[in-house]
Amino acid sequence: MDSTEVVVNTAIRLAEELRSKAIIIAGELNSNIIETSIPVYFASRKQKNLIDHLVASSRTKEERSKETLDRIHQQATGMIEHVENASAIEFIMDEVEEGTIIGMIESKDSYAIVVHDLSDNQMVRTLKECEERISAEMLRVIMKVAFDISNTGREGKQIGTAFIVGDVEEVMMRSHQMILNPYTGQEDEDKNILDKKNWESVKEFAQLDGVFVISEEGMIEAAGRYLDVDARDISVEKGLGGRHVSAAAITRDTVSIAITVSESGGVIHIYMDGKELLHIESAQRAIRLN
Numbered sequence: 001m002d003s004t005e006v007v008v009n010t011a012i013r014l015a016e017e018l019r020s021k022a023i024i025i026a027g028e029l030n031s032n033i034i035e036t037s038i039p040v041y042f043a044s045r046k047q048k049n050l051i052d053h054l055v056a057s058s059r060t061k062e063e064r065s066k067e068t069l070d071r072i073h074q075q076a077t078g079m080i081e082h083v084e085n086a087s088a089i090e091f092i093m094d095e096v097e098e099g100t101i102i103g104m105i106e107s108k109d110s111y112a113i114v115v116h117d118l119s120d121n122q123m124v125r126t127l128k129e130c131e132e133r134i135s136a137e138m139l140r141v142i143m144k145v146a147f148d149i150s151n152t153g154r155e156g157k158q159i160g161t162a163f164i165v166g167d168v169e170e171v172m173m174r175s176h177q178m179i180l181n182p183y184t185g186q187e188d189e190d191k192n193i194l195d196k197k198n199w200e201s202v203k204e205f206a207q208l209d210g211v212f213v214i215s216e217e218g219m220i221e222a223a224g225r226y227l228d229v230d231a232r233d234i235s236v237e238k239g240l241g242g243r244h245v246s247a248a249a250i251t252r253d254t255v256s257i258a259i260t261v262s263e264s265g266g267v268i269h270i271y272m273d274g275k276e277l278l279h280i281e282s283a284q285r286a287i288r289l290n
């Protein structure tokens, strides 16, 4: 048995003993040798080459070994975070149940097995903070649509959009239409974002300028809405523009939550009380292997 098989078998045994909800593979591990009834996912991630970096930047022997250790530490932490984030995303997407997740990591130089409990997951815990304002189901649905927009865009083009959820009356008072509101006069059943059949039209209208305004119950009141807010004191991540700043600002002025998808990079941000609560860099979904 080679070392890969030993690691894989150990991880599977651990997953079975801990009654894990999923196994997530990160790195280049050969997934063909995994046999288990526990769902197995592959979460891809581009890794910087450790050796290339060292050749390019090292000086003395001491500096080189310190740099090696720092890089190994960074790489390991990065991979663990990657498994944690992939677990949280699949949990948000209803793919994985709450519980223990086993991560199997193969980096250029080593193997690692990660045991992660979703109830300790920072992303999952942060999302729970939003539940003071909107239901878990609503948040999950909007995140699903946001992930879809982030991953696939529209007609091969990356698009950006924002969903302002909750406190509709106040949000509507502090905003105006940029274009004709496509939801005016629509039946309730066609405005409900909780109903999957309406997601296609949401993705279509996500191409419009402006934002969506959605009630706590999931009714889309408007698309193509311009937020009239004073965003001078709002700080958002560098590189983000008017839509993100104003989405953050409206959550300071009203009891709403903003979920944004950036046009460049498809990064998802959640804002509450004028501040960033969460950002998800890589919205790429893990792939189920069994």
Ligand SMILES: Nc1ncnc2c1ncn2[C@@H]1O[C@H](COP(=O)(O)OP(=O)(O)OP(=O)(O)O)[C@@H](O)[C@H]1O
Binding pocket: 159, 160, 161, 209, 210, 211, 225, 226, 227, 228, 229, 239, 240, 241, 242, 243, 244, 245, 246, 261, 262, 263, 264
């Ligand atoms: N206050 C606002 N309310 C609603 N929409 C806005 C507001 N300001 C800008 N937008 C819209 O957001 C779109 C993108 O603008 P901008 O690039 O400045 O924002 P951004 O935060 O970088 O968002 P994106 O990542 O989607 O590009 C513009 O088409 C504009 O119509």
